[in-house]
Amino acid sequence: MMKRLFMKSKKKQISPKTDHEQGVDPDFDVTLEQFKKAYFYPVNTDFTVRNLHIGGINKRAAIVFINTITDIQVINEFAIDPLIKNQEQNILIEDIITIQSMETKNTINDATLDINNGNAALIIEGESKVYILNASNFEGRSVEKPDNESVVKGPKEAFNEKVFTNISLVRKRIRDKNLIVESSIISKRSKNMVYMLYLKDIANEKLLDNVRERVNALDTDAIQNLSLLEQYIEERKYSIFPSVLYTERPDRAVSFLEDGYIVLLMENSPDCLVLPATFWSFFHSAEDHYLRFPYGNFTRILRMLSFFITIFTSAIYVAVVTYHIGMIPPDLLLAIAATREKVPFPALVEIVLMEIAFELIREAGLRVPTPIGPTIGIVGALILGQAAVQANLVSPIVVIVVALGGLSSFAVGDISMNFTVRLIRFLFIFAAGLFGIYGMTAVFVMGMFYMVSLKSFGVPYLSPLTPSYQSSKDTLFRRAIPKEALRPGYLKPKDIKKR
Amino acid sequence: MRKIPIIAKILGSLLCVTILSGCWDQKETEELAYVTVVGLDKDEENENMVKVTYVIANPEVGSLAEGGGGGGEPPLETISFSASDFITSRSLANTVISKEITYDVLRNIMVSEDFARDKDFIRWMYDITKEMEIRRDINLFVTKEDPSAFVQNNQPKMDTGPHKYYELIFNRGQDTGTIPPSEVGQFFRITEADADLFLGIYGTTEKSDNYKRDRDPDQFMAGELNYEGQTNTTQFAGSAVFKEGKMIDTLTIEETRLSYLLSTTMKQPEALLVALPDPFHEEYEVATKIYREKDIQINVNLKRDKPSIHATVPIKMSILTNHGMTNLAKYRDNREKLKKAFEETLNKEFEEFIKKTQEEYGSEPFGWSLAARKKFRTIPEFEEFDWMKTYPEMDVSIDTQIDLENFGRQTDLPKMKEVRD
Secondary structure, rough: OOOOEEOOOOOOOOOOOOOOOOOOOOHHHHHHHHHHHHHOOOOOEEEEEEEEEEEEEEEEEEEEOOOOOOOHHHHHHHHHHHHHOOOOOOOOHHHHHHOOEEEEEEEHHHHHHHOOOOHHHHHHHHHHHOEEEEEOOOOOOOOOOOOOOOOOOOOOOOOOHHHHHHHHOOOOOOOOEEEEEEEOOOOOOOOOEEEEEEOOOOHHHHHHHHHHHHHHHOOOOOOOOOHHHHHHHOOOOOOOOOEEEEEEEEHHHHHHOOOOOOOOOOOOOOOEEEEEEHHHHHOOOOOHHOOOOOHHHHHHHHHHHHHHHHHHHOOOHHHHHOOHHHHHHHHHHHHHHHHHHHOOOOOOHHHHHHHHHHHHHHHHHHHHHHHHHHHHHHHHHHHHHHHHHHHOOOOOOHHHHHHHHHHHHOOOOOOHHHHHHHHHHHHHHHHHHHHHHHHHHHHHHHHHHHHHHHHEEEOOOOOOOOOOOOOOOOOOOOOOOOOOOOOOOOOOOOOOOOO | OOOHHHHHHHHHHHHHHHHHHOOOOOOOOHEEEEEEEEEEEEEEOOOEEEEEEEEOOOOOOOOOOOOOOOEEEEEEEEEEEEEOOOHHHHHHHHOOOEEEEEEOOOOEEEEHHHHHHHHHHHHOHHHHHHHHOOOOOEEEEEEOOOOOHHHOOOOOOOOOOHHHHHHHHHHHHHOOOOOOOHHHHHHHHHHHHHHOOOOEEEEOOOOOOOOOOOHHHHOOOOOOOOOOOOOOOOEEEEEEEOOEEEEEEEOOOHHHHHHHOOOOOOOOOOOEEEEEOOOOOEEEEEEEEEEEEOEEEEEEEOOOOEEEEEEEEEEEEEEOOOOOOOOOOOHHHHHHHHHHHHHHHHHHHHHHHHHHHHHHOOOOOOHHHHHHOOOOOOOOHHHOEEEEHHHHHHHEEEEEEEEEOOOOOOOOOOHHHHHHO
């Protein structure tokens, strides 16, 4: 059994020696055979072995690689070609090959790791090491616009599935030697690599250690991408509140990095994880800061409003109509009573019915194949809304209430927080149906207690609001940009002053 | 035995708590009959019974909602019957009315003048404080006739919803100062304080025969306005005066307005439109818009042998008509004269009305006892003083201070001589 495989960086490997660790045999045939065996050659069709004879030094050699993830042209042009054409006799291999980056590995295991990452291994007769030629070329998308976090004003680049593109997108924004990209392998079988980005002179060491520890403590065969990793490293796995921020915008990731947060990147993930996350980071959107001060705060007010509308409208309707009819003006009460006259269900059932219908439309709309997407919209809006009212299954006011709540929920941009709000809504509806406003108040108070008790990587969920920390006070509202001169104190950054 | 996981225990007990303690006796909105007005009257035969009148609003009227409908239904249902009180009458009404009677949207309570003048009236009124559903800010109004007749005669042509009609007409009446603000909560407060008078709204659907053509238009009460046209027969004007929880008299519109201006507790109307005699030409009257912007200042002096009250009434005034065509805007002297004359007129009216309250009622509806109460260290001392007993003997002086605001859009008027040239 291989124990936790742990790498500090690509070059410096600290892994415990095991029986499977095989040194490279100077015998060319043996080594080649070992590679072939490791990759089940020739059953494995995309594993390629190119035998060649190096001119000049007159040695046999072979280049092995997986041709689907390797740039064959690079190998051909900068490795095979110079090797074959070499005439000089006293020359090092490093001097023959003109490829831009290469290194040597002393064990077969190390070499296979590189081959798996798209590099080619060069085996030379009589040498007890293997040359690794960097020529990886994974297929993937180019940089595209963000799908889920679109903005009107501001950059429109999004992370894609290639991690090096993603790192490059970050480096493009922080041209600083203090930006560290640490990497480590976190799964045993698939050897998934996680890249931890932070600013050396800002990020808190304890926080870094905490994250490192948690990332490296994973003992699993495969973690395909960040969405899965998020669920491995978060503190409360059953909590309704997310505690790790997930964003696809490099500009957002960078602004967090500059504040002393830590960003995790992974291959195959068109996004990044930001740690630690507070409630406010889910509440904010990238555009809040791109828009001018009054406009940005206006959208913040709208979002807060939609937060409360989503959570409370349906619940308040249920509570007021079932228990507190004295609270509403007679006109409104009579209007509600009139629309409910022919509805056979109690208000609670009516609301839950429509809420579920709305959730169904949303879920179905998401999963439906694009060509029939618009049909779903028509079916949802017309059949469920109009016809249900005409059939006296629900009252028109309920359609308004549910539609308003549903619409408002989209103003909460973060997908995790969006789910949180939608689920909490049901909690409030049932509390309202059973106990009226009293029940809602009880649930709200309990929810506040719970939120205050939450922590994300040691950072209280509602900080810097409560507990209070030194910060730029970018919570419900934001301040004018020049006044946001402090990094968030709850991260305990090495340098708190931004300006 | 398998161990039950703790989370299941917690969830199970939470489920039990919600199921056992939920409010399962609640009624859906459409299962209720909304009483918007309750009428109370003496039962002729049995003095331990009360005749209850209900005005039940039909929610479906005026609603265009698809789910609603009910196009041809009447806007309201009324029912009158005798019951031992208007709380138990709710279940009695269900022998006729199909839905549960609720007082949740009850906004008005109507009592007949006959009943209000009864010494036992207060006993029935205190039932309101017992009932959970009735709010304290509902309006109390007195009808000249039997409430059952009132609700049958009251046929508003346009605001057919009963809750809407009363809300609108009372709000407007209070804005123009023709009827007093008349909340049941205030009724209880004033009755229990046992010092001031309470003013209730006075209304009727019957035309009074004591209408006289030569009377000042402000001198009438409900039923005395003579009008023609196809409209409702109901009139709300003037106030019913309650002393110690019993109605003793009625006030005209003018007296109600004077009470507003002198009151320390009533919410002031938007503006009062009043015609006052023109000091420059005796044959004309000047229409004015007056309102009290600041609080009335009351100086109570109890040190002297004969206690005295001095009240300063700050009034803002705009001139609306000027039939005498005196140029007021241009000449300061004219303005001063006008101001002085009006101040005197108002002082006189105030003093006459106060005299009436002292002599006829033995107390006042202005809430002045509250100002006097400040002079005592303890409530028992104030009760000892007995406001109702001392008020009729007091020296009351009023100082009206008019602040002229404007003289209309066109401040300058043409000279009569030039026009008639």
